[in-house]
Amino acid sequence: MTSRGTLLRVLGVGFGLAVTIGNTVGAGILRTPGEVAAQLPHTALFLAVWVIGGIYALLGAVSLSELGAAIPRSGGYYVFAHRAFGDFAGFVVGWTDWLAQCGSLAATAIVVGEYVCDLAPALGGRHTHVALATVAIVSLLQARGIRWGSFVQNASSAAKALVFALLLLAFFAWAPPRTDPTVPLALPSEPMPLxxxxxxxxxxxxxxxxxxxxxxxxxxxxxxxxxxxPRSMIGGVLSIMALYLLVNAALVRVVPVEGLAGQTLAMGTATHRVFGERGAVILRVVAIVSMISAINAYQLMGSRTPLAMGRDRLLPEAFTRVNEGGTPALGLLCSAGAAALFILTGSFQQIAAVMAFFFVANYVMAFLAVFVLRRREPRLPRPYRAWGYPYTTGLALLVSVAFLIAAVLGDPRNSVSSLLVLAASYPVYRLVRRFG
Incomplete structure (x- = not known):
């Protein structure tokens, strides 16, 4: 691949919306409603918590839009952490974020492989091969350049929106009347348990x-x-909020919230109610379309972080090479290789569990960066300034810190592993600084 040393400025707000939706809407919306219903088996509270989560995401989008507009560099969270907190913090955020992207890519590809094999029994349960082939095909398309990656993202996100629209239409228009008796589940009577x-x-x-x-x-x-x-992030969050509220409203129209409680695949329960035995096939088609879009987004994002780190001399210079199509060649290759390794070893589950700590920590670092850069670089041109600052950013930061504490308390074993990864990062960082 030929080095140009530069990325191509060819993307518009359409791609921004597509990558936001593609990176967000995946398997989570198919299974999470069952988890939420188990905690809040009351329709009003069940729907309200989706609104609250959307408001939190909107506060985050408002805050990060300021950084994204003021520091337009490719590389994700790493760019902001490095600018605000220096080399070591940037290094930790960068490589853990990249690892999380690769783990998510592997996990999603495995699910695609399983669902494809369910739909095509002739494949004989070769879901690992299908997962590897999916990663390889997406990587080869992206290697041709960002225009190809953008086309796949736009097309797959549009297909995702279409299949969800058709599914919602069926739920609202053709769902049979609910006739099954349900026993209302009691909410906690005390304020603290609630x-x-x-x-x-x-x-x-x-x-x-x-x-x-x-x-x-x-x-x-x-x-x-x-x-x-800003348009991509804020518009994307508003679109996702609308989609999630419609999906959950459709679910409780088809299945009472008590019937969703504890379902590992709540959408599957609803599709079976509406479509009968064909519901399983329809659900798998919806999931595959959703996850292809997510896989393309993970791979696009994962290849950019090593590029930014290489430019700041936190990775070898080879990571800064960009091919004629505008693709970071080595970053793409390493992301695909890491995902393939996770698929073959099955280690993506452990990676995902350990990286959950850093997933939340990156939120905290990004919101702190807004405060730090406002104070340290008051003259930095800010074409977009976070609406409601410092209150909106401060609220997003407080919720993120609470979320981080809850993640540590809820999974202490993997949190310890995450802290060990953090401790091991320093000697690796020193080696990179010395020999990079």
């Missing part, structure tokens, strides 16, 4: 909203970042 149930449900909802920041990985490839980055 608050705990709300927090647990909100944690699951926020995970399902994760991905709204996708466009920040492409800052210098967006034609008008001052305008298109």
């Amino acid at each position: 608050a705990v149930a709300m927090l647990i449900a909100l944690q699951a909802v926020i995970y399902t909203y994760d991905g709204w920041y996708g466009v920040i990985y492409f800052g210098e490839e967006v034609r008008a970042p001052a305008r298109d980055v």
Whole structure:
């Protein structure tokens, strides 16, 4: 691949919306409603927690839009952490974010492989081969250039929106009347247990909203970042909020909220109610279309972070090479290789569990960066300034810190592993600084 040393500024707000939706809407919305219903088996509270989660994502989008418009560099969270906190913090955020992207890519590809094999029994359960082939095909398309990657993202996100629209139409228009008797589940009578149930449900909802920041990985490839980055993030969050509320309203129309409680695949329960035995096939088609879009987004994003780190001399210079199509060649290759390794070893599940700590920590670092850069660089041109600052950013930061504490308390074993990864990062960082 020929080195040009530069990315191509060819992306618009359409791509920004597509990568936001593609990176966010995936398997989570198919399964999370069952987890939320188990905590809040009351229709009003069940729907309200999705609104609250959306407002949190909107506050985050408002805040990060300021950074994305003021510092239009490709590379995601790493760019902001490095600018605000220096080399070591940037290094930790960069490589853990990249690892999380690769783990998510592997996990999603495995699910695609399983669903494809379910639909095509002739494949004989070769879901690992299908997963590897999916990663390889997406990587080869992206290797041709960002225009190809953008086309796949736009097309797959449009297909995702279409299949969800058709599914919602069926749920609202053709769902049979509910006739099954259900036993209403009691909510906790004490304020504190109810608050705990709300927090647990909100944690699951926020995970399902994760991905709204996708466009920040492409800052210098967006034609008008001052305008298109805020539009992509804020417009993307509003679109996802509308979709999630419609999906959950449709679910409770088809199945009472008590019937959704504890379902590992709530959407499957609803599709079976509407379509009968064909519901399983329809659900798998919806899931595959949704996940192809997510896989393309993970791979696009994962290839940009090593590029930005290489430019700041935190990775070898080879990572800065960009081919004629505007693709970071080595970053793409390493992301595909890491995902393939995770698929073959099955280690993506452990990676995902350990990286959950850093997933929340990156939120905290990004919102802190807004405060730090406002104070340290008051003259930095800010084409978009966070609405309601410092209150909106401060609220997003406080919720993120609470979310981080809940993640540590809820999974202490993997949190310890995450802290060990953090401790091991320093000697690796010193080696990179010395020999890089």
